[in-house]
Amino acid sequence: MRQFPLEMHHVAPGRVVEWQLRSTAAEAGERIDEAGRRASFNQDKHFTVAEESRAADDPVASWVAVTFEVSGRLDEPVLARALLAFVQRHEVLRCAFRRLAGELACEPFDAGELALEAREVGAFDTSERMGGFLVERFRRSIDTLSWPLFVMGAVVRTDSATVYLAFDHIVCDGMSMPVVVQEVMTAYEALRAGGELDLTPAPSYLDFAEEQRRRYLSIDARDERLDYWRAFMGPEGEFFPRFPLDLGVEPGRMYPIVNEASTLLDAGEAEVFEKTCLAVGGKPFMGLLASVAVCLREAGGPGVYRGLMPVSERGRDTWTDSVGWFVNTLPIEFDASPGRDFGQVMASVRSGFGEMISHVDVPFVRAWELLAPEEFAARSWPYPVNFFSYIDMRRCRGAERHDEWRAATHVWSARANGACSWFQRDTAGLHMNSLYVDTAAARRTMDDFQEALRLTVQEVARSGGFGRPIALTPPRRPVDTPLDAAGGARRS
Missing domain, CATH: 3.30.559.30 (Nonribosomal peptide synthetase, condensation domain)
Known part of the structure; x- marks a missing residue:
């Protein structure tokens, strides 16, 4: 598993379906508890930059994403259940952020209030169009100031699928991406085999943030x-x-x-x-x-x-x-x-x-x-x-x-x-x-x-050593590029 630009990832064409996270509480207009928890130092600074940039009409944008493959025909309802269970397990993914008395409130919706709604996006007949769609989708969909703070979907083919999740940095880091893959795929495979989901809440990042603020806010x-x-x-x-x-x-x-x-x-x-x-x-x-x-x-x-x-x-x-x-x-x-x-x-x-x-x-x-x-x-x-x-x-x-x-x-x-x-x-x-x-x-x-x-x-x-000094303009050589969706190597 490595990190490389999405533009370098050869995703085979297919039909795109996405799952939109919904909250029954939010749709009913219920207010978040104002006596709730506070965001971490990282989250507060990230959100503040987004606020100030929006106010100056100079928006900043970034995202962290993960892609992985499912072999065989995709069972879309089962994948939806696995994705929802994943979101329900991690409190930070259920959070809405807003300013309260100058501080950034980090309030999660109750796991039982969440649901996923499937949405057909369309079909793409070439890898180039497929890749272009994903790049634009992530750029336009991830907004620090809007909930939900991630997008989930799959490129579905007759004998395989590429699953993708893209997140605003405010809810995750690079080391979270292997957690995403492992949990979603393990849950998907367990359900396909007739097993049950593990709905035990994962240790919450909100608890980590609360302890960090308690120790360092007053220094x-x-x-x-x-x-x-x-x-x-x-x-x-x-x-x-x-x-x-x-x-x-x-x-x-x-x-x-x-x-x-x-x-x-x-x-x-x-x-x-x-x-x-x-x-x-x-x-x-x-x-x-x-x-x-x-x-x-x-x-x-x-x-x-x-x-x-x-x-x-x-x-x-x-x-x-x-x-x-x-x-x-x-x-x-x-x-x-x-x-x-x-x-x-x-x-x-x-x-x-x-x-x-x-x-x-x-x-x-x-x-x-x-x-x-x-x-x-x-x-x-x-x-x-x-x-x-x-x-x-x-x-x-x-x-x-x-x-x-x-x-x-x-x-x-x-x-x-x-x-x-x-x-x-x-x-x-x-x-x-x-x-x-x-x-x-x-x-x-x-x-x-x-x-x-x-x-x-x-x-x-x-x-075993540095050897002779390195030339500043050495001869170039071809560089290996990431695996394509079929697992083969390709070159730029």
Whole structure:
């Protein structure tokens, strides 16, 4: 299971049916309890940006989606039951958001009040038209300020179906997508076999948010728990670490994005790369981060890597099977100066990561609000920010069947002022998905950087080290693209 642009996903043509979530309470005009619960820090900031953007007639938009395949003729009523059970189990998916006395209320409808209504959308006779419809559907249907906050549907064929769900970020994160696939498919298969649904409520993200707010809402900028952030900001007082390469952006301007993905290592190379990292006392994500740092340095960046890194807050047990925005973001800093070999940079990454993770509890949005209030008031990060994310999808629940289900995740954002890169490891290898500003400078920079990174991690896998300096404009090679709906590979 990997992440790549929806535009790269070859979905075979078929008849499209969608299921619209309805609430009998909402349709009856019943008011939500005003004494209810409050949204998390992540959700509040996300919703605020959407409100302010709408008021300025400058709307922002983004979504997180998952697609997967059902083999054989689709039983549509059974899939509808599986989808409804999934929504009923996860409280955050039943939530409506609204402002109450300045705070964002997060109120769920009762599970028993929900129903799904099937709607025939139409038939598409080519993969191109099918893909174009899905791209437009997700962009037009996901609205942070409107309930429901997701869309569910299927592309139905005589002998298979592609199921899709797209969510506003306010109710989920990337690690929620494997939960979606595993729960919906497990429920569908159980019902098809004559079994019963598991309607036990999953541990609620609203409980997580309530505990987080209880612990951190009352802190101020002098709180010692913010010492790590203050030290990272240093005398310059910059909360956000800058992306060190030229993207050709103007201050204060947002741009359309480029959304692209590529494979860095195939399955065999990824295994060797992991062994190389373990041999010097690190983990694969540390070796990848070390390689990123060296490539940025070789392209003109500093010898000391400074960046933001999202970290899962799910823990090992409580929230593993829950849908929600269980992500904190923290700064990391380490030495990748010239002359240091792979083992030395890895040791520096390991030390920097250990220091970072010891401060994981402080919510990113709360630190941002307290330590950089002027930037917090803006609707976007102030300039291109250095950002690194890694997920080993093989460790997710249901991963043993991801290949069978041909599961994939997709992210999209309307505009940006920088670059973000996500890395995923799955059974096919190590992959990269980047969203960055659509400027001539950014295309050159990111093209060179991605190819340099590919050559660097391959060199680490081959020789156990960084080898010779990476050329800034290496020769291009064909890049593997995602599996199509039939499970075969295709190329751009």
